[in-house]
Structures are given as C-alpha cells and as structure tokens.
Amino acid sequence: xxxxxxxxxxxxxxxxxxxxxxxxxxxxxxxxxxxxxxxxxxxxxxxxxxxxxxxxxxxxxxxxxxxxxxxxxxxxxxxxxxxxxxxxxxxxxxxxxxxxxxxxxxxxxxxxxxxxxxxxxxxxxxxxxxxxxxxxxxxxxxxxxxxxxxxxxxxxxxxxxxxxxxxxxxxxxxxxxxxxxxxxxxxxxxxxxxxxxxxxxxxxxxxxxxxxxxxxxxxxxxxxxxxxxxxxxxxxxxxxxxxxxxxxxxxxxxxxxxxxxxxxxxxxxxxxxxxxxxxxxxxxxxxxxxxxxxxxxxxxxxxxxxxxxxxxxxxxxxxxxxxxxxxxxxxxxxxxxxxxx
Amino acid sequence: xxxxxxxxxxxxxxxxxxxxxxxxxxxxxxxxxxxxxxxxxxxxxxxxxxxxxxxxxxxxxxxxxxxxxxxxxxxxxxxxxxxxxxxxxxxxxxxxxxxxxxxxxxxxxxxxxxxxxxxxxxxxxxxxxxxxxxxxxxxxxxxxxxxxxxxxxxxxxxxxxxxxxxxxxxxxxxxxxxxxxxxxxxxxxxxxxxxxxxxxxxxxxxxxxxxxxxxxxxxxxxxxxxxxxxxxxxxxxxxxxxxxxxxxxxxxxxxxxxxxxxxxxxxxxxxxxx
Ligand SMILES: NC(=O)c1ccc[n+]([C@@H]2O[C@H](COP(=O)([O-])OP(=O)(O)OC[C@H]3O[C@@H](n4cnc5c(N)ncnc54)[C@H](OP(=O)(O)O)[C@@H]3O)[C@@H](O)[C@H]2O)c1
Numbered sequence: 001x002x003x004x005x006x007x008x009x010x011x012x013x014x015x016x017x018x019x020x021x022x023x024x025x026x027x028x029x030x031x032x033x034x035x036x037x038x039x040x041x042x043x044x045x046x047x048x049x050x051x052x053x054x055x056x057x058x059x060x061x062x063x064x065x066x067x068x069x070x071x072x073x074x075x076x077x078x079x080x081x082x083x084x085x086x087x088x089x090x091x092x093x094x095x096x097x098x099x100x101x102x103x104x105x106x107x108x109x110x111x112x113x114x115x116x117x118x119x120x121x122x123x124x125x126x127x128x129x130x131x132x133x134x135x136x137x138x139x140x141x142x143x144x145x146x147x148x149x150x151x152x153x154x155x156x157x158x159x160x161x162x163x164x165x166x167x168x169x170x171x172x173x174x175x176x177x178x179x180x181x182x183x184x185x186x187x188x189x190x191x192x193x194x195x196x197x198x199x200x201x202x203x204x205x206x207x208x209x210x211x212x213x214x215x216x217x218x219x220x221x222x223x224x225x226x227x228x229x230x231x232x233x234x235x236x237x238x239x240x241x242x243x244x245x246x247x248x249x250x251x252x253x254x255x256x257x258x259x260x261x262x263x264x265x266x267x268x269x270x271x272x273x274x275x276x277x278x279x280x281x282x283x284x285x286x287x288x289x290x291x292x293x294x295x296x297x298x299x300x301x302x303x304x305x306x307x308x309x310x311x312x313x314x315x316x317x318x319x320x321x322x323x324x325x326x327x328x329x330x331x332x333x334x335x336x337x338x339x340x341x
Numbered sequence: 342x343x344x345x346x347x348x349x350x351x352x353x354x355x356x357x358x359x360x361x362x363x364x365x366x367x368x369x370x371x372x373x374x375x376x377x378x379x380x381x382x383x384x385x386x387x388x389x390x391x392x393x394x395x396x397x398x399x400x401x402x403x404x405x406x407x408x409x410x411x412x413x414x415x416x417x418x419x420x421x422x423x424x425x426x427x428x429x430x431x432x433x434x435x436x437x438x439x440x441x442x443x444x445x446x447x448x449x450x451x452x453x454x455x456x457x458x459x460x461x462x463x464x465x466x467x468x469x470x471x472x473x474x475x476x477x478x479x480x481x482x483x484x485x486x487x488x489x490x491x492x493x494x495x496x497x498x499x500x501x502x503x504x505x506x507x508x509x510x511x512x513x514x515x516x517x518x519x520x521x522x523x524x525x526x527x528x529x530x531x532x533x534x535x536x537x538x539x540x541x542x543x544x545x546x547x548x549x550x551x552x553x554x555x556x557x558x559x560x561x562x563x564x565x566x567x568x569x570x571x572x573x574x575x576x577x578x579x580x581x582x583x584x585x586x587x588x589x590x591x592x593x594x595x596x597x598x599x600x601x602x603x604x605x606x607x608x609x610x611x612x613x614x615x
Contacts, residue, residue: 010601017593122450154465154515155473159413162465166457170507174445174453181446203510205518211510212461219494219506227444227496229596230605285592301581301588305572309520318517 024282031281035060036110038139040132042119042176043146045072047248048195050079051273052143053112057083059281061141063112064132066119068146073114080112111136119146120167122175129179138187139180141280144173144217145195149250151328154208162209169213173220181236188235193280194221198244198288201297204312206321218242225285239279240286243272244293253327257316264292264315346568348375352482355380355423355430357410357467358437360388362537363486366560367434368392372401374564380427381405382419383437410437410463411455420470429478430471432567435464435508436486440501440539442611453500460504464511472525479524482567485512486559489531489580493587495599497608516572528566532559532576542612546603 039056043049045067053063057080065080067073088109113136117128132139148168150161177192184190199207200214218240225238245251247266256264272289279287288294300308312318354371358364359381365388368379379396381403383389389405396403404427408419423430438460441452468483475481491509494502509529516527534540536553545551554576566574575581587595599605 006601010597013597014590014594017591017597020593021591154518155469159466159469163462166462166507170503171454171457174450178445178450185446200510203514203517205514205520208511208514208518209465211514212465212507215491215510216457216461216503216507219491220499220503223494223496223499223502224445225592226494226596226599226605227499230496230600231444298588301585305516309517312517318520 024284029282031278032283033059034141034281036062037141038062038064038132038136039141039143040064040066040139040176040180041143041145042066042117042172044076045069046076047250048243048246048269048273049143049145050076051269052145052195052277053080054083055273055277056141057110057112058087060087060110062110062136064136064139065112065114066117066128066146067114068116068118070114070116073116077112077114084110084112119172119176120164125172125175126179129176133183138183140184140189141191141193142176142180143193143195144176145193146172147195147197147213147250149207149210151207151325153206153325157209165209166213166216169210170216170220173217177224184236185231185233188233190236191239191280191283192221192224192236193239193241193276194218195241195243195276196221198242198293198296201242201288201293202300204321205318206325237283239276239284241276241279242286242288242293243267243276244288244290246272251321251324254320254324255316256320257314260315264290344569346565347570349432349568350375350377351480352376352431353378353380353428354432354434355382355467355471356434356436357382357408357463359383359405359434360385360392362539363532363535363556363559364434364436365392366556367436367486367563368396368403369399370557370560370564371432372396372399372403374568376401376432378402378404378427380423380430382408382410384409409459410435410467411458413462413466416463416466417470420467424474429474431475431478431480432482432484433467433471433475434484434486434563435467436484437463438486438488438501438504438539440498440613442498442501442540442608442613444497445499448500456500457504457507460501461507461511464508468515475525476522479522481525482528483512483515483519483525484528484563484567485530486563487512487529487531489533489575489583491531492584493580495604495608497611526570527572528563528570528574529572530559530563530566530574530576531580533580535559538614540611541614542610543607544603544610545607 039061041052044053044065053076115128118124150157150165196217197214199211200218203211221240228236245266246269275289354376356364356368359368360383381389393403393405406419488505490502491505512529519525534553535556
C-alpha cells in the first residue's frame with residue numbers, strides 16, 4: 001500500500017521533471033549572478049580554461065586562476081584585468097544617471113589572483129587552496145578544467161605518462177573538490193564544474209589512458225552529484241561539460257573519415273565555452289557540444305556493441321586518434337611538444 | 342541458434358584476485374571448461390593456496406603468486422616470474438578490485454588513491470605486461486570483471502564508481518583498438534551486486550526484484566562470454582534499462598528513481614571486507 005503510494009509520487013515527480021525540462025527549453029531561464037563571487041579555475045593558462053576565465057571576468061566574478069605554467073597563467077590574468085577595466089568604464093558611463101547602481105559598482109572591484117599549482121600533487125592542491133581561502137575568500141565556483149593527454153599507444157606509452165594523465169585529469173578532481181567542498185556544504189551554496197570531454201561518454205581506439213581518465217572524472221562527478229542530492233544539499237549545483245574535439249591544438253592531427261569530417265568539424269573553443277557558461281549559469285546538470293553528441297551517447301546505450309562498431313567504422317571514428325598519435329610522435333621526435341606534456 | 346564456442350585447451354589463464362570471491366569461482370569455472378593451466382594472483386597467500394589446491398585436485402595444473410596489482414613494479418616482476426615458471430599467458434582476467442565505500446568527504450585520501458591504483462591502473466600494468474606476447478602469438482584474450490556501477494554511479498562509493506568508470510573506458514578503448522588484431526579479443530563483464538564479501542552489508546531496497554547475483558553464475562557467464570567472444574555482458578540484462586533510462590531522463594527524474602529504488606541509502610549499512 002505504502003509502497004504503491006510512494007511509487008505514484010515518484011511517477012508524478014518524474015513527469016514533473018520532464019515538464020520542467022520542457023519548460024526550461026521553451027522559456028530560457030535567467031542566468032544567475034556571479035558578480036563578486038569567487039571562482040577557481042584550474043588549467044587557466046590556455047585553451048578552455050582561459051576562455052572560462054574571460055567569461056567569468058566579463059560577468060564580474062573574482063578569479064583565482066590556477067595553472068602549472070606561470071607565464072601562461074599571468075597572460076590570462078592580464079587579459080582578465082583588461083576586461084575588468086573595460087567593465088568599470090562601461091558601468092560608470094552607463095550608470096552615470098542612476099545613483100545607487102553606480103555606487104555599488106564603485107564599491108565592488110573584482111580582482112584576479114594567480115597561483116602556480118600542479119593539480120596532480122595532492123599537497124600542492126591543498127596548500128594552494130588554503131592560500132586561496134586566506135587571500136581571496138570562500139569559493140563559490142570551482143571549475144575543474146586542467147587536462148593533459150599523453151598521445152602514445154598504450155604499449156609504447158611510458159608508465160609515468162599514463163599515471164600522470166590519470167592524476168591530472170581524474171585524481172586532481174578529488175583533491176580540488178575536497179579542498180573547497182566543506183565550505184560549500186556549510187553554506188549550502190556553490191557550484192562545481194567538471195570539464196570532461198565527449199571521450200568521457202564514448203571511447204575511441206589508441207587513447208586508453210585519456211578515455212579512462214575522462215570516464216573516471218565523469219564517474220566521480222555523477223557519484224558526487226548523487227551524494228549531494230542524497231544529503232539534501234540542493235544549494236550546491238554541479239555541471240558536467242562534455243565538448244567534442246575542440247580546436248585548441250590538444251588533439252592536433254586527429255581525423256575521422258574524410259567524407260564525414262564536414263559534419264563533425266572541430267569545435268570553436270569560444271562557442272563551446274559560451275554554451276558551457278550558459279549551462280553553468282542556469283544550473284543545467286550537463287552540456288554536450290555539439291548537440292549531436294547527445295544522440296551519439298544515447299545510441300551507444302541502446303545499440304549492441306557490434307552495431308556500435310559498424311557505426312564507428314562508417315564514421316571512421318574508431319581509429320580517428322591514430323593520425324593524432326602519429327602526428328604527436330613525429331613532433332616529439334622533433335622535440336616540439338615536449339613542453340606540452 | 343547455438344553459437345560456436347572456443348576451445349580453451351591450449352590456454353593459460355591468469356586471474357588477478359583469484360584467491361576468493363568471484364575470482365575463485367572464475368578459476369574453478371575456467372578449469373572445469375578445459376583451460377590448460379590456471380595462474381592465480383592476489384595479496385593473501387592463504388586464500389590463493391587453498392584455491393590452488395582445490396583446482397589441482399580436479400586435475401588442472403594451477404599455480405599461484407603473491408602479487409599486489411596496485412604496485413606497478415611488482416606486477417612487472419611477477420609477470421616475468423610467471424613467464425619463466427609457467428609460460429605465456431593467453432587469457433588475462435582482470436578481476437582484482439577493492440571498494441572503500443565512503444562518501445567523498447568521509448574518504449581518506451590514501452584510500453581514494455589506492456582504489457584507483459588497484460581497480461584502474463592495475464589493469465593498465467597487467468595488460469601492458471601480457472598483451473604484447475598475445476599479439477605476437479596472435480592468440481589471446483583480455484577479460485575485465487567490471488561493475489554496473491561503472492555506467493550508473495551511486496553515492497557512498499565514490500572511489501569505486503570513479504575507478505570502475507575509468508576501467509570501463511580502458512576496456513572499451515582497448516576493445517576497439519584490438520578489433521583489427523586477429524586472435525586477440527576482449528570481454529568486459531558488468532555485474533550487478535554479487536553475493537561475495539566485497540559489498541557485505543549493502544542493502545538494496547527491493548531484494549525480491551533485484552536479488553544479489555550468485556558468484557558461480559557470474560563466473561559461468563564470464564567464461565561463456567570468453568568462449569563466444571562477446572565483448573560486453575551486462576548482468577542481469579535488466580540493468581540495460583537503467584543505463585538507457587540514465588541517458589534519456591532529465592537529471593531530476595533520474596534522482597527520484599534512484600531515491601525510490603534505494604540506491605541513495607543502500608551504502609549506509611555497508612561494511613565491506615572487515
Ligand atoms: N561483489 C559485488 O557485488 C560485485 C559487483 C559487481 C562487480 N564486482 C567485481 O567483481 C570483481 C571481484 O569481486 P568480488 O566480489 O569477488 O570481491 P572480493 O571477494 O573482495 O574479491 C576481490 C579479490 O581481489 C583481490 N585483490 C584485491 N586487491 C588486490 C590487489 N591489490 N592485488 C591483487 N589482488 C587483489 C582479493 O584478494 P586479496 O585481498 O587476497 O588480495 C580478492 O581475491 C571485482 O572486480 C569487483 O569490482 C563485484
């Protein structure tokens with residue numbers, strides 16, 4: 001009896017969440033304000049991390065940028081400062097008429113802080129997090145973005161590189177999250193963003209370590225989001241970002257079948273981050289870019305493996321990384337990409 | 342339609358974590374279905390010895406070596422010992438795993454890492470140790486006992502869900518990579534809660550609907566999947582529904598279903614291996 005009633009309630013709630021999802025789709029929800037909030041971004045020195053920093057800066061967030069590369073991180077910080085300056089001139093000119101809002105923006109002045117941190121090192125993460133709490137304050141947004149790729153075939157890849165990929169792309173999330181989550185739990189407020197990859201939803205040959213690390217990051221993200229739900233901490237939001245190949249040079253050389261390539265162009269990083277920002281600021285749990293990736297990952301769950309293999313082969317997606325690996329090998333031989341590892 | 346089944350008569354099977362639990366049943370099942378030699382790896386010598394004796398009694402050659410798969414050097418060292426003393430491994434079964442079973446904030450850092458090292462990285466090392474020879478021989482099989490939690494995580498076992506999701510991706514990528522290598526295949530088994538000591542104390546809300554699996558059945562289905570060259574097996578098949586629902590439903594709906602099904606509370610009573 002009691003179970004039946006509960007079952008009915010669950011059914012209603014399920015239907016309700018469908019309705020809510022549809023409503024969100026029709027009426028775009030408002031973006032939440034991030035002005036003055038502290039946002040930590042790992043791997044902010046380049047690629048998506050840098051773009052995330054710029055987008056948060058445009059909205060007036062205080063930024064704590066983490067990267068292992070000091071110079072690159074400082075460059076991002078400089079770009080952020082530039083945006084802050086623009087923001088103040090903009091607001092002071094537009095708000096000249098209205099007294100009170102002009103006052104507010106005059107009182108509040110966002111700042112950017114930079115930290116050199118190797119997120120794969122637990123102690124380094126904890127020490128840097130401590131420093132952030134002391135110097136900047138309580139963190140509202142945590143963007144786990146840092147990532148590396150070894151770019152070698154499994155059997156040729158040095159073990160240290162495999163470990164490093166796992167540590168940076170997956171284990172680092174343990175440490176950063178553990179560092180900032182307690183305060184978020186206390187305030188029941190916060191937002192954790194995991195920048196995974198569509199290779200966290202489906203895999204391709206030759207990049208076992210990278211796929212493993214990204215799937216792991218998603219497993220972590222999902223388990224954590226259920227944990228928060230189970231503990232009724234609904235003030236802490238989580239967003240999973242799964243971009244398809246982004247044109248940041250990380251997977252230079254990667255190629256699917258020539259005839260198919262025009263349908264799956266590498267993503268423009270700016271576009272990808274815009275979409276991700278939109279999802280984050282409207283508390284959307286997950287965002288895949290381009291949308292076709294939802295379809296691919298759904299197909300993957302319903303089709304038997306043999307059918308998936310046929311689909312992959314047709315698209316030339318099963319071996320698409322081989323050209324990237326070859327490219328990587330060539331450039332390592334020329335000592336080119338030593339630094340990027 | 343009856344499928345053709347591979348003959349295991351020439352195969353040397355290495356099972357990590359073969360001393361107890363599912364691993365022990367796997368060893369017995371491989372022996373029963375005609376494998377030539379069985380090799381057991383694990384950390385507890387007593388269990389290994391007992392299982393080894395039991396299998397030797399049935400007439401199948403069996404060896405055991407103490408090896409912690411979370412330790413890279415040890416894996417490579419023991420792999421060398423195996424090659425010298427027993428011969429080339431042609432079926433590698435990655436079964437060893439641990440679960441810590443705590444929420445993130447209650448987890449100890451070292452325990453979190455240890456789970457990753459045993460459940461995920463261990464598979465990288467064993468595969469790197471034995472796959473090259475399989476490719477040379479054009480004969481081999483890499484098997485992974487994963488878990489349905491790799492595709493659908495629950496709260497309260499964050500170390501395990503992370504590591505198993507990683508291990509799943511490793512196997513999927515490897516399977517795709519080995520498609521063009523004749524003679525070398527992969528099998529991944531994704532079982533639901535199985536009746537061993539691993540998840541002792543875990544309580545599902547509807548045990549009549551989702552009874553724990555019998556480890557003998559899991560072992561039997563695994564060996565069968567190896568012999569029929571099946572890449573992925575979800576046990577029981579009803580768990581497919583869960584995976585499909587997950588990719589279809591909005592997050593809110595999924596959470597309600599999880600809550601109702603009891604996956605938010607099942608780990609509260611978890612004791613694990615004590
Ligand atoms: N039980 C379940 O509900 C369930 C459900 C789905 C999937 N699975 C999977 O099935 C597999 C076997 O589980 P089980 O139920 O048989 O668990 P179990 O009874 O705890 O057995 C685990 C085995 O792994 C060995 N092991 C653990 N850490 C090791 C290490 N570092 N190096 C070498 N061996 C190690 C253990 O032996 P020592 O302790 O002596 O080393 C033991 O033999 C695991 O991969 C598990 O994830 C289990």
